[in-house]
Amino acid sequence: MIRASIVGGSGYTGGDLLRILLFHPYIEIAQVTSERQAGRFVASAHPNLRKICKLKFVAAADLQPCDVLFLCLPHGQAMRRLSEFEALAGTLVDLSADFRLDDAAEFEKWYGHAHACPQRLGDFVYGLAELQRERLRGARRIASGGCNATATILALHPLFAKDLIESAVVEVKTGSSEAGNTASENSHHPERSGVVRSYKPTGHRHLAEIHQALGNTEVHFSATSIEMVRGILATCHVFLRRDLAEKEVWKIYRDAYGSEPFIRLVKERSGVHRYPEPKLLAGSNYCDVGFERDPHSNRLVVISALDNLMKGAAGQAVQALNIAQQLPESAGLEFPGLHPV
Amino acid sequence: MAECPVCGADVELEDDAVQGELIPCPDCGSELELLETEPPKLGEAPEAEEDWGE
Numbered sequence: 001m002i003r004a005s006i007v008g009g010s011g012y013t014g015g016d017l018l019r020i021l022l023f024h025p026y027i028e029i030a031q032v033t034s035e036r037q038a039g040r041f042v043a044s045a046h047p048n049l050r051k052i053c054k055l056k057f058v059a060a061a062d063l064q065p066c067d068v069l070f071l072c073l074p075h076g077q078a079m080r081r082l083s084e085f086e087a088l089a090g091t092l093v094d095l096s097a098d099f100r101l102d103d104a105a106e107f108e109k110w111y112g113h114a115h116a117c118p119q120r121l122g123d124f125v126y127g128l129a130e131l132q133r134e135r136l137r138g139a140r141r142i143a144s145g146g147c148n149a150t151a152t153i154l155a156l157h158p159l160f161a162k163d164l165i166e167s168a169v170v171e172v173k174t175g176s177s178e179a180g181n182t183a184s185e186n187s188h189h190p191e192r193s194g195v196v197r198s199y200k201p202t203g204h205r206h207l208a209e210i211h212q213a214l215g216n217t218e219v220h221f222s223a224t225s226i227e228m229v230r231g232i233l234a235t236c237h238v239f240l241r242r243d244l245a246e247k248e249v250w251k252i253y254r255d256a257y258g259s260e261p262f263i264r265l266v267k268e269r270s271g272v273h274r275y276p277e278p279k280l281l282a283g284s285n286y287c288d289v290g291f292e293r294d295p296h297s298n299r300l301v302v303i304s305a306l307d308n309l310m311k312g313a314a315g316q317a318v319q320a321l322n323i324a325q326q327l328p329e330s331a332g333l334e335f336p337g338l339h340p341v
Numbered sequence: 342m343a344e345c346p347v348c349g350a351d352v353e354l355e356d357d358a359v360q361g362e363l364i365p366c367p368d369c370g371s372e373l374e375l376l377e378t379e380p381p382k383l384g385e386a387p388e389a390e391e392d393w394g395e
Contacts, residue, residue: 250348250369268370269347 002325003030007060007085008072010034012177013095015046016314017070022052024318024332026325027068029053033060063088068325070317071095079116091140091324093317099124099143100209110208127320129329130154130260131213136323144320145213147312148172148223149206151234153213154263154287155304158256159238160214166298167218169237170210175228175278178308197225230309231278236302246293249300253289261330262311262319266290276305283307284337285315307337343381347371354381 009032034057069089079098104118127144257263267290276288350368374386
């Protein structure tokens, strides 16, 4: 068994990592840290794990050596404490944004401050299996991708890979769990409930990794908070270089994703669930991708949906680790979601 | 096996499939009609004929 510990396990991402790893056939959880909750039972922060997880939170100072460390810390901490974590485990999986970008100047441009260890940026492999599977094999430093970026990249990558996109405008609708479990004025119930709020019409930080992963800067991005706890729906307005028949689009996506274990093409001609919907994906590691061609223009609308805490965070991280450790890629990630929910 | 005329998916056919049979595409959900059996050829089922037999 691989012994893994979670640093910063009291948040929502940590909770989903625990939920996955507690049932993972090849990984056992050694320790879970939380500075605020050290000494308390893990299930007190994650009540869905009552009677399943008997562990107590420990302080990071009490971490013991293990095989894998998952870092679920606020942005900026992993890069400042890298040597501390490297002394504890041979493999690090960072779920923050600290090591997603290859270029220190890009990091500074998007995050507004210099990187703490820019010489180490190239050591981390971006954790999106669908794009980086070969580089992930045997990787010991993994930077798990951002949730909005994952939804966008998976929607657009097959078209960019064939140089079919002139430009794309992406609008994501996001749930409240994306903001983490620390209360703020924004999350106060009277302010958050029922909301449809443009929170980042331009300049979202995830654009940096979207541009990097797609190798193109002609992607524009806006984000809107809506009344939802988990989930992202990305509606991508793609302006094509040339007209594509619907069957051609099907072929492009089928060729790209037909053998991917966690991507499903969803485009049905009838019924209620004709396009991807985040609600159906809650708790699962799937990203559903669908599309519709506008018959009156060169616009193709590509729609993707995922659970921001799963394929957008914890699930993606475990999938990447499975590949890195040469485990079955789907191990621990088979939960198909709920319907109805 | 025959190709869906809408999305290009491979649609599996039963050995005893007969001409005129309605078959849903497993990928795009289109209602298809088996137009010919040798070789098998699928077409989109006309909407007015989707309720045959009722």
